[in-house]
Amino acid sequence: KAGVTQTPRYLIKTRGQQVTLSCSPISGHRSVSWYQQTPGQGLQFLFEYFSETQRNKGNFPGRFSGRQFSNSRSEMNVSTLELGDSALYLCASSPGHRTDTQYFGPGTRLTVL
Amino acid sequence: SQKIEQNSEALNIQEGKTATLTCNYTNYSPAYLQWYRQDPGRGPVFLLLIRENEKEKRKERLKVTFDTTLKQSLFHITASQPADSATYLCAYDRGSTLGRLYFGRGTQLTVWP
Numbered sequence: 758k759a760g761v762t763q764t765p766r767y768l769i770k771t772r773g774q775q776v777t778l779s780c781s782p783i784s785g786h787r788s789v790s791w792y793q794q795t796p797g798q799g800l801q802f803l804f805e806y807f808s809e810t811q812r813n814k815g816n817f818p819g820r821f822s823g824r825q826f827s828n829s830r831s832e833m834n835v836s837t838l839e840l841g842d843s844a845l846y847l848c849a850s851s852p853g854h855r856t857d858t859q860y861f862g863p864g865t866r867l868t869v870l
Numbered sequence: 871s872q873k874i875e876q877n878s879e880a881l882n883i884q885e886g887k888t889a890t891l892t893c894n895y896t897n898y899s900p901a902y903l904q905w906y907r908q909d910p911g912r913g914p915v916f917l918l919l920i921r922e923n924e925k926e927k928r929k930e931r932l933k934v935t936f937d938t939t940l941k942q943s944l945f946h947i948t949a950s951q952p953a954d955s956a957t958y959l960c961a962y963d964r965g966s967t968l969g970r971l972y973f974g975r976g977t978q979l980t981v982w983p
Binding site for chain 2: 761788790792799800802805806807812813815845847849851853858859860861862863864866
């Protein structure tokens with residue numbers, strides 16, 4: 758089975774711009790979770806989608822949003838970028854039940870200048 | 871609020887020795903813990919899951935223990951090799967927040983020849 762893929766792998770934006778990141782989960786997985794990872798804060802949960810519905814949301818401002826399509830692919834969007842949004846954005850897929858292992862993609866490295 | 875702590879940011883050991891990493895949790899008793907490995911610039915990779923009713927779990931050179939009295943999990947790598955050098959993360963979920971894992975900050979392990 759193909760693993761989780763994320764595009765793009767690297768992105769450079771300037772403050773005030775917006776960005777869309779894409780994640781394709783493992784075939785058959787219905788849950789996609791997004792995390793932000795920074796050296797200072799570690800892995801922080803953004804949100805999780807299951808069958809096109811946002812099921813959980815972390816403590817991030819409304820500038821961070823996401824969606825999931827009927828084929829389980831997911832996108833996350835960050836509007837009005839700030840310098841502090843520079844991070845590795847990881848998506849993880851799983852079948853969607855408790856105790857599920859999460860399978861992570863390689864991440865998108867976002868740099869905001 | 872729930873907390874999961876890995877009490878060493880970095881651990882340096884000599885090749886062939888056993889590496890022991892610690893994960894402590896407070897304010898919540900998870901039904902299971904997961905351990906992941908993360909290499910620089912890449913997404914975490916699942917290693918092992920241990921349930922609260924399991925005292926110990928093994929996979930090749932890896933061993934995980936779970937002590938619900940101490941609220942602690944230990945992760946051991948026996949006969950460590952330089953290729954084991956990476957950051958190791960522990961994580962748990964809560965039944966009420968499906969699709970979300972709470973991660974520790976990780977322990978960066980360096981195995982030197």
